[in-house]
Amino acid sequence: MADLHALLQSAKCVLFDFDGPICRLFHGHPPAQVADRMxxxxxxxxxxxxRTEVAGHQDPYRVLGHVAHAPGRDAAAIALEQLLTREELAAVQTAEPTDDVAELIRRLVESGRQIAVxxxxxxxxxxxxxxxKGLARWFGPHIHGRTADAKHLKPDPHCLHRALASTRAAPEETVMIGDTAADLQAARTAGVSFVGFAASPHATAFGTGRADLVVHGMAELLNGATPPPTPPLPPDR
Ligand SMILES: [Mg+2]
Structure with a gap:
């Protein structure tokens, strides 16, 4: 396991998964019912x-991913992607913020780091x-979500590659905060470090030994989000 403080201190760019690390998106909008409507x-x-092939899926993203990868079903995949967007927009109204993440976001930006979703x-x-929540200004244009082609859902690193391109960050100077095995796999493929957020309701899937770090609250990351130390001035001659 890496040292938490050192990992975050050395990062020039921090990528946030959204549902889990930033908020509990489906707090008041049950995802199993979304899967039923899909x-x-x-x-x-x-x-x-x-419909029969996805009968057992409670997770709407598994439903969408299955349909997106089914050959010749592009129209169905597009229709489900649009339905899921409408469901997410409804879920936003009752989403619950993750404790301390707003403060972490502010500190990361004010310490000169790039951030992206x-x-x-x-x-x-x-x-x-x-x-x-008044947080959009911290991220600017660096929000990289699902595209109309849902084949690129994580663990495909597509959204991470777009974030690295838009922030011009090097993978070795970048850390992702995520809460699922798909996040971890996408981070590994993109070559970025990974902090697992274990307090998320989704966070049962990644092995603690495989993430660079595991935290149980965003407050654990706050101390690492200070400006990098300034090297001491050379002594006067
Ligand atoms: Mg998540």
Whole structure:
């Protein structure tokens, strides 16, 4: 395990997964019911086989990922992606913020670091939440969510690559804070360090030994979000 303070101190860019590290998006909008509505939509679209294939999935992102990877089902994937965006925008209204993350975000930016969101959620819903909480200005344009082509959901590192390009950050100077095995895998593929957020309701899947660090609250990261130490001035001659 890396040293928490050293890892964050040396980072020039921090990537945040959204649901978990920044908020509990589905706090008041049960995801299993979203998955049910996606299955209903598949039936309406005349895709009973696909509906059967995703019958056991409680996670709407697994439903979308399955349909996106099904050959020749692009229209169904697009319809489900749009439905999921509407559901996320509804969920934003009752999303609950993660403790201490607003302070962490502020400190990271004020200490000169780049930050970005790298998420399987839609950019629209992330932006709506961040605006609602007064956090959007800290991220600027660096919100990298799901695209219309849902084949690129994490663990595909697509959104991380876009974040590295938009912030011009080097992977070896970048840390991602995530809460799932898919986040960890995407970070590894992109070559960035990974901090697992174990207090998230989703955080049961990554092994503690494989993340560079595991934290149980954002407060643990606050001390590392100070400016890098200034080297001492050379003595006068
Ligand atoms: Mg998450």
């Amino acid at each position: 299955r209903l939509r598949l039936a309406e679209l005349g895709e009973p086989d696909l 790298t998420t399987n959620n839609s950019e629209r819903s992330v932006r709506a939440y961040l605006h609602r």
